Amino acid sequence: MIFGPVPTRDAIGCILAHSTKLPSATYKKGRVLDAQDVAALTAAGVEEIVVAQLSPDDVGEDVAAARIAAACNGGHLSSDTPFTGRVNLHAEASGLLIVDASAINQMNRIDPAITIATLPAYEKVAEGRMVATAKIIPFAVPGDLIAQAEATIRGGLRIAPFGSRKIGLVATKLDHLKPATMDKTRRVLEHRLSASNSQIIGEERVAHTAEAVAEAMNRLQASGADLLVLFGASAVVDRQDVLPRAIEEAGGSVTYFGMPVDPGNLLLLGDYQGVPVIGAPGCARSPKENGFDWILDRLLAGIVVRPEDISGLGVGGLLMEIGSRPQPREKTEHSKSPKVGAIVLAAGKSSRMGPRNKLLETVNGLPLVAHAAGAASRAGIDQTVVITGHMAHAIAKCLDEMDVTLTHNPDYADGMAGSIRAGVAALAPDIDAAIILLGDMPGIDSQIIQNMIAAYTDDPSTLIVAASASGKRGNPVLWDKRFFPDLMKLHGDIGARHIIAENNHLLREIDIGDAARIDLDTPEALASYRQAPDPVNKS
Secondary structure, eight states: OEEEEEEEEGOTTOOSSSSSSSSSEEETTTTTTHHHHHHHHHHHTOOOOEEEOOTTEEHHHHHHHHHHHHHHOOSSEEEEOOOEEEEEEEEEESSEEOOOOOHHHHHTTTOOOOEEEEOOOOOOOOOOOOOEEEEEESSSSEEHHHHHHHHHTTTTTEEEEOOOOOOEEEEEEEETHHHHHHHHHHHHHHHHHHHHTTTEEEEEEESSSSSHHHHHHHHHHHHTEEEEEEEESSSSOOOTTTTHHHHTTOOOOEEEOOSSSSTTOOOEEEEEETTEEEEEEEGGSSSSHHHHHHHHHHHHHHHHOHHHHHTTTTOOOOOOTTTTOOOOOOOOOOSSSSEEEEEEOOOOOGGGGTSSSSGGSEEEEEEEEHHHHHHHHTTOOOOEEEEEEHHHHHHHHHHSSOOOOEETTTTGGOHHHHHHHHHHSSOOOTTOOOEEEEEEEETTTHHHHHHHHHHHHHOTOOOOEEETTTTTOOOOOOEEEHHHHHTTOOOOTSSSSSHHHHHHHGEEEEEEEEGGGGOOOHHHHHHHHHHHSOOTTTO
């Protein structure tokens, strides 16, 4: 690829290197200039322009990125449409991201122009989550380098989908261990299993002896359990302790004891007639993430865990309280009088509406965008942030008399995630939670917002509140502030569905009827809503 200035008259077929503003239009970088473009540039007095000229063996950025994304896909991944040399890959199933780190690193070292970035290996992901992005830095790269990159990274990324497993739970009893604690332990384990749709098919509470545990393991395995979880009333401190001896007395074997992850050091892994056995460390009684989660998730995804896999977890094995991962402890506390903000997403181009901006259309005497902002205001929200983008001035004018903070998202065309990030960044530091509203849902009124805030306030373990209709989740969604860092990491137009899926045990759904799923994306939907004899919350 040749890069540099050329006389404008010679630029036909070249790629524009920098955005160029003309009296009647703006040509964005990356545009392939045709004869009409060159004529317009010449007429505007542009005599020389910086361009990229491809060599015969060069591969354009979009094609190159698509080839890298396709080559690395080892299964259960889908790719976005290439754009400006970038292709994002998303999980097609809930499970673990499996990364061939050596292949990724080798490919990234072929040439700085060819890159791929991924989430960490063995990251737990929900269906639809973005897990990697392939990016070509210049406008094109030599074809032989792309071919080398494809061969190097072949099948280097895949999702290992979670399987639905039948879990047998053995819990031992001692005088100091209360039944309520054992009940909580089961609930916490059920939460951990929910992402894979696995179920506890039987629980045996037995004496804290090797013989009793071995007999319980045998009964559960005979009843169909394909994974056994052992919780001892007393922590395992030696290979000859109760739980490891029980595995061996039952006829099984101990694969590994100990783990370089904290919390989670005292994890026990074994095998009983082909059924994996996990001796849970005491910290697994809490929903907070620990080494038990890492091993359980791998087994639920059908991944064989070897001793060297466990011993290799020390780097990154010191777990810390960060945001929403690890999960908050079961006794989560938040203020009984929290400060709640609202983020109204009003930046989109409403392309399905044609030339009209749906948010400026009048519904019941008010512009559509004013309904969401007004509902938040009447609900007593502490701060309302409205995110503008397309036709920002007109949107702002509709809200002249409302007490809202206007925040412009210059990258609104890239998708909803940018607007969510802009909204979270604009919240005051003392905001405890935020409710994210779409600007085109006139059925959401102040009472619905107040009910969602009440659901959040009344239950300290509820950190997400989502509106739903007949069991189908919709909008708006309220988020506790500990999820703000996760929301700030969103990209594209997928939204935050994967965060909800990964934190389902912290979610409460409020059925608000059809209002949760009515948005007005098309002229037909808008006309139908206006003509309905009793539209949802129209007044």
